[in-house]
Amino acid sequence: MADLLERKLIVVTGKGGVGKSTIAAALGILAARGGRRTILVEVGGQRQLPRLLGHGQPPPIGNEVEVTDRLWTVTADPERALTDWLAGAAGRLPARFLTSRTSFQYFAAAAPGAGELLNMIKVADLARRSGRRGGYDLVILDAPATGHALAMLASPQTFTTIVRGGPMAAKAHEVQALLDDPQRSGYLAVCQSNELAVSETLELAQSLSAKTGRQLEAVAVNCAYSRRFSAAELERLGQLDGELPAVRNAVSAAHTVNERARLQARQLARLRRAKLPVVSVPFIFEHRLERRALERVADHLARKL
Ligand SMILES: Nc1ncnc2c1ncn2[C@@H]1O[C@H](COP(=O)(O)OP(=O)(O)OP(=O)(O)O)[C@@H](O)[C@H]1O
Numbered sequence: 518m519a520d521l522l523e524r525k526l527i528v529v530t531g532k533g534g535v536g537k538s539t540i541a542a543a544l545g546i547l548a549a550r551g552g553r554r555t556i557l558v559e560v561g562g563q564r565q566l567p568r569l570l571g572h573g574q575p576p577p578i579g580n581e582v583e584v585t586d587r588l589w590t591v592t593a594d595p596e597r598a599l600t601d602w603l604a605g606a607a608g609r610l611p612a613r614f615l616t617s618r619t620s621f622q623y624f625a626a627a628a629p630g631a632g633e634l635l636n637m638i639k640v641a642d643l644a645r646r647s648g649r650r651g652g653y654d655l656v657i658l659d660a661p662a663t664g665h666a667l668a669m670l671a672s673p674q675t676f677t678t679i680v681r682g683g684p685m686a687a688k689a690h691e692v693q694a695l696l697d698d699p700q701r702s703g704y705l706a707v708c709q710s711n712e713l714a715v716s717e718t719l720e721l722a723q724s725l726s727a728k729t730g731r732q733l734e735a736v737a738v739n740c741a742y743s744r745r746f747s748a749a750e751l752e753r754l755g756q757l758d759g760e761l762p763a764v765r766n767a768v769s770a771a772h773t774v775n776e777r778a779r780l781q782a783r784q785l786a787r788l789r790r791a792k793l794p795v796v797s798v799p800f801i802f803e804h805r806l807e808r809r810a811l812e813r814v815a816d817h818l819a820r821k822l
């Protein structure tokens with residue numbers, strides 16, 4: 518796990534809403550701090566990372582923008598990827614093919630998972646351009662939630678079982694080689710310590726292994742509460758009941774946090790029993806997570822990765 522940030526591609530996925538984008542952004546901060554030219558890739562029309570990283574207005578879809586030193590973001594879009602690709606092949610194609618919408622519709626209708634494959638091709642192309650030649654050292658894919666992410670990762674294989682030759686199949690093979698190579702790519706799951714999210718992570722680990730032969734490099738268990746009170750302290754807190762309302766509320770909050778931490782520990786144990794490498798990330802008590810909070814998450818990951 519220690520060398521995760523040394524690879525060319527990190528795929529971040531997990532259950533919806535567990536903090537994938539937050540962890541992906543924090544990883545990006547960490548890699549950029551370490552001197553790596555890093556790009557975070559969003560998909561599915563998402564454009565929240567530039568704002569989260571303090572960049573203000575999100576750039577147009579498909580534009581790579583440097584949001585902070587050595588850290589870029591981009592929203593990959595299948596239509597834009599296909600147009601760029603066709604434009605690169607312009608000399609060999611009739612001009613009418615370059616009208617993006619029509620050609621995208623043709624392609625999407627002809628090949629199942631076409632959009633996912635085009636996004637993966639974009640990701641692999643970004644990973645191929647080396648940092649020394651104005652490209653990137655590391656690509657972090659803020660992938661969609663588990664099921665959709667697995668479909669995205671399977672898209673090159675899905676395509677090449679149907680279409681065996683031609684330039685798109687060659688590209689799909691290139692993507693597959695990157696996804697298969699533990700030296701160049703790594704998979705990170707984000708999870709929270711509740712029953713559903715942990716079950717989904719265990720299933721993700723199994724499906725990833727069955728479909729791609731790869732293991733999860735780490736599971737970031739996000740929004741973790743720490744157990745702040747010893748048994749003796751909790752007992753003393755209990756004795757404070759019945760005093761001022763403010764004290765009662767504080768005591769009740771202390772018990773609630775303690776109980777949540779206890780339940781979380783039980784779920785964490787399920788991940789550890791499955792021998793998954795767990796990295797817990799604390800719940801950050803802020804109204805809205807922004808750049809400063811992400812830096813704190815990055816500090817935390819730095820100690821664990
Ligand atoms: N460690 C944390 N402490 C407190 N709040 C957090 C933490 N991590 C994430 N959040 C908050 O949880 C919410 C969901 O986070 P995020 O958008 O990163 O999840 P996601 O998995 O990317 O969601 P989606 O599936 O919609 O893409 C956000 O409001 C975020 O600020």
Ligand SMILES: [Mg+2]
Binds near residue numbers: 537538539659
């Ligand atoms: Mg997200």
